[in-house]
Amino acid sequence: MTSTVHRTCPLCEAVCGLTLTLDEGGHVTSVRGDKDDPFSKGFICPKGASLGRLDEDPDRLRRPLVREGELWREVGWDEAFAAVRAGLDQVGDRSSVAVYLGNPTAHTMAGSLYAGPLIRALGTRNVFSASTADQMPKHVSSGLMFGSPMAVPVPDLDRTDYLLMLGANPLESNGSLCTAPDFPGRLKALRRRGGRLVVVDPRRTRTAALADEHVFIRPGTDAYLLFGMVHTLFAEDLVTLGREVNGLDEVREAAKHFPPEAVARRTGVPAAVIERLARELAAARTAAVYARIGTCTAEFGTLAQWLVDVLNALTGNLDRPGGAMFAKPATESGGRRRPYATGRWRSRVRGLPEANGELPVATLADEIETPGEGRIRFLLTVAGNPVLSAPHGARLDAAFERLDFMVSVDPYLNETTRHANVILPPPRVLQSGHYDFALLGFAVRNYARYSPPLLPMDERPSESQILARLAMIASGVDGTEGDLDAFVIDETLRKATGTPGSGVEGRDVAELRAALDGRDGGERRLDLMLRLGPYGEWSGKGDLSLRKLLDHPHGLDLGPLEPRLDEVLRTASGLVELAPPQLLEDVERLRAKLEEEAPEMVLIGRRHLRSNNSWLHNVGPLVGGSNACTLQINPADVARLGLAGEAVVRSAKGQLTVPLEPTDTIMPGVVSLPHGWGHAGSAQRVAAAHAGVSVNDLTDESAVDAPSGNAVFNGVPVTISPTGVITAH
Ligand code: SF4
Numbered sequence: 001m002t003s004t005v006h007r008t009c010p011l012c013e014a015v016c017g018l019t020l021t022l023d024e025g026g027h028v029t030s031v032r033g034d035k036d037d038p039f040s041k042g043f044i045c046p047k048g049a050s051l052g053r054l055d056e057d058p059d060r061l062r063r064p065l066v067r068e069g070e071l072w073r074e075v076g077w078d079e080a081f082a083a084v085r086a087g088l089d090q091v092g093d094r095s096s097v098a099v100y101l102g103n104p105t106a107h108t109m110a111g112s113l114y115a116g117p118l119i120r121a122l123g124t125r126n127v128f129s130a131s132t133a134d135q136m137p138k139h140v141s142s143g144l145m146f147g148s149p150m151a152v153p154v155p156d157l158d159r160t161d162y163l164l165m166l167g168a169n170p171l172e173s174n175g176s177l178c179t180a181p182d183f184p185g186r187l188k189a190l191r192r193r194g195g196r197l198v199v200v201d202p203r204r205t206r207t208a209a210l211a212d213e214h215v216f217i218r219p220g221t222d223a224y225l226l227f228g229m230v231h232t233l234f235a236e237d238l239v240t241l242g243r244e245v246n247g248l249d250e251v252r253e254a255a256k257h258f259p260p261e262a263v264a265r266r267t268g269v270p271a272a273v274i275e276r277l278a279r280e281l282a283a284a285r286t287a288a289v290y291a292r293i294g295t296c297t298a299e300f301g302t303l304a305q306w307l308v309d310v311l312n313a314l315t316g317n318l319d320r321p322g323g324a325m326f327a328k329p330a331t332e333s334g335g336r337r338r339p340y341a342t343g344r345w346r347s348r349v350r351g352l353p354e355a356n357g358e359l360p361v362a363t364l365a366d367e368i369e370t371p372g373e374g375r376i377r378f379l380l381t382v383a384g385n386p387v388l389s390a391p392h393g394a395r396l397d398a399a400f401e402r403l404d405f406m407v408s409v410d411p412y413l414n415e416t417t418r419h420a421n422v423i424l425p426p427p428r429v430l431q432s433g434h435y436d437f438a439l440l441g442f443a444v445r446n447y448a449r450y451s452p453p454l455l456p457m458d459e460r461p462s463e464s465q466i467l468a469r470l471a472m473i474a475s476g477v478d479g480t481e482g483d484l485d486a487f488v489i490d491e492t493l494r495k496a497t498g499t500p501g502s503g504v505e506g507r508d509v510a511e512l513r514a515a516l517d518g519r520d521g522g523e524r525r526l527d528l529m530l531r532l533g534p535y536g537e538w539s540g541k542g543d544l545s546l547r548k549l550l551d552h553p554h555g556l557d558l559g560p561l562e563p564r565l566d567e568v569l570r571t572a573s574g575l576v577e578l579a580p581p582q583l584l585e586d587v588e589r590l591r592a593k594l595e596e597e598a599p600e601m602v603l604i605g606r607r608h609l610r611s612n613n614s615w616l617h618n619v620g621p622l623v624g625g626s627n628a629c630t631l632q633i634n635p636a637d638v639a640r641l642g643l644a645g646e647a648v649v650r651s652a653k654g655q656l657t658v659p660l661e662p663t664d665t666i667m668p669g670v671v672s673l674p675h676g677w678g679h680a681g682s683a684q685r686v687a688a689a690h691a692g693v694s695v696n697d698l699t700d701e702s703a704v705d706a707p708s709g710n711a712v713f714n715g716v717p718v719t720i721s722p723t724g725v726i727t728a729h
Pocket residue numbers: 009010011012013014015016043044045046047048049174181182
């Protein structure tokens with residue numbers, strides 16, 4: 001007997017609905033796009049189609065491992081947790097404890113609901129995550145402009161007339177900080193309805209090839225290009241603000257230093273093109289500027305993110321249909337107006353600022369290696385592989401050996417978890433419930449979908465239970481996951497019932513608690529958030545609850561994006577802060593580097609449709625063929641440097657020998673290596689057979705975007721030489 005079931009794909013930010021066929025043993029026999037999902041409408045990509053292979057990967061760990069010297073021993077759960085408790089006690093001082101959260105924690109209910117309480121229980125400020133190797137500049141820019149780091153405007157893809165996209169390649173990545181299943185189809189629809197798509201990128205990516213226009217730009221110079229456009233808007237009197245803002249004059253003054261003719265040399269984009277792009281943006285009936293990872297992971301990442309929204313605001317496109325808009329997620333909770341701040345504390349060794357409660361992963365090795373009070377001696381990683389994904393991963397690889405104790409919550413023995421003393425593997429994906437708390441806050445259409453667990457639990461605890469038990473150990477409390485959930489639920493209800501004007505003002509906490517649905521604490525907390533949320537039956541504005549989502553297994557369409565900036569704004573002034581002082585300060589740094597000579601060769605990353613960072617390389621159908629770890633290089637550079645077959649790439653941090661992939665889709669002077677590879681000797685057998693090399697053996701942890709502390713992966717100076725030739729860097 002087979003069964004047909006539905007769930008959200010948990011593998012990337014596109015949140016596609018999937019239809020799975022399971023045999024009677026619970027094995028996945030087919031995966032298709034869910035045609036009845038109102039958001040994804042049947043779309044699926046090769047990663048989603050391989051979900052069954054990933055879920056049943058024979059290399060996934062099924063029982064906890066404890067390391068004894070070079071050997072691993074499978075142990076029971078109680079013994080594993082006892083070892084963690086002993087390790088934590090041995091280190092003692094919580095200022096020597098650190099946490100690293102990998103990218104998949106943003107895709108799991110466990111990460112969304114239990115990572116926060118776990119960090120609080122550990123009582124440490126040494127919190128690191130993949131965010132500072134990815135999108136932290138956007139959070140900092142949004143925090144400073146709108147008062148909330150999660151207030152990230154997304155392009156209203158389905159209605160816009162003009163989309164300017166920088167450093168993003170959604171045909172390969174399916175979108176990021178912009179939740180849009182079938183992003184490719186939505187871009188094609190934009191063009192079919194007469195809209196215009198312009199892509200700015202150092203490579204002619206698949207997305208760029210689809211566009212009306214592709215503009216090559218030197219890596220890391222997006223902020224200059226965007227400032228050149230801002231300059232043009234002011235110079236040609238094209239500014240059409242749709243609403244009152246703070247800081248317009250300051251932005252005008254700052255832009256005076258970046259006329260198109262001055263930034264053209266630095267960016268490689270002709271002044272006439274910069275001016276034309278600004279005029280097109282201003283003239284379009286509706287338009288949006290959207291920039292992603294290529295612009296975030298650069299020396300001026302936060303300035304670039306800021307200028308994206310400055311352009312959206314100056315052209316009247318911020319918060320209007322067809323422009324850059326804010327989603328209204330079903331689990332959104334209100335927040336206080338208070339100034340957003342970064343740098344509330346700083347890293348011990350390099351003095352880098354905290355952002356969103358995190359320190360930059362670029363300084364994790366410093367904090368482990370450098371002696372003194374507060375040196376990190378205990379590390380907990382959750383679903384992360386920073387040895388491959390953080391800058392200068394080789395240094396981290398060595399630093400992890402110096403830890404007194406390390407715990408990893410991870411399904412794999414990989415390049416990072418091999419350093420752990422204890423590995424705690426979560427159960428299969430299909431044994432876990434799924435709700436996208438974070439990603440639906442960046443959706444291009446309001447939508448909600450809950451996927452309950454499809455398979456019963458076995459002897460393994462759920463990932464939520466693992467994190468909750470760790471939180472209990474860290475807090476020294478004898479309790480269960482249920483106690484933690486009950487505490488969070490009661491706290492939330494007490495706050496809601498005590499808030500004047502809330503839909504439950506003055507109601508009885510016990511009565512509301514008793515009304516919650518859910519088979520476990522995670523579901524009950526989801527029900528609570530849905531009921532209190534903007535469509536919820538306890539908000540006075542709707543009837544949404546967990547029960548309603550369970551009655552709609554394909555998901556619920558909650559309508560197109562609507563203007564809601566006033567609801568979203570959390571600035572003290574109640575206005576958009578167009579010129580935050582911290583960013584104007586960084587503009588001085590940008591100005592100082594305007595005339596700087598660009599390195600002869602620079603390195604950038606790239607995405608592939610069948611990859612997702614480091615974590616899908618052990619799935620046979622997703623590796624090999626076009627998904628290979630090659631160095632893309634322009635044929636003119638191949639000829640100029642006398643290269644053939646393979647080449648040696650050298651940076652200030654290391655060197656790699658890499659197979660060449662000559663292609664005129666990359667601009668001269670730029671080479672590209674994908675990240676997440678470098679699996680030689682891995683216990684993941686498929687990955688080891690397609691090992692590749694780690695681009696992060698070349699990247700430089702000393703380079704960060706100043707306001708956010710984000711790592712710099714794009715624009716890394718390198719030299720390229722034929723194999724067998726020794727050159728000085
Ligand atoms: S695009 Fe993302 S969410 Fe959709 S099927 Fe592919 S991996 Fe899954």
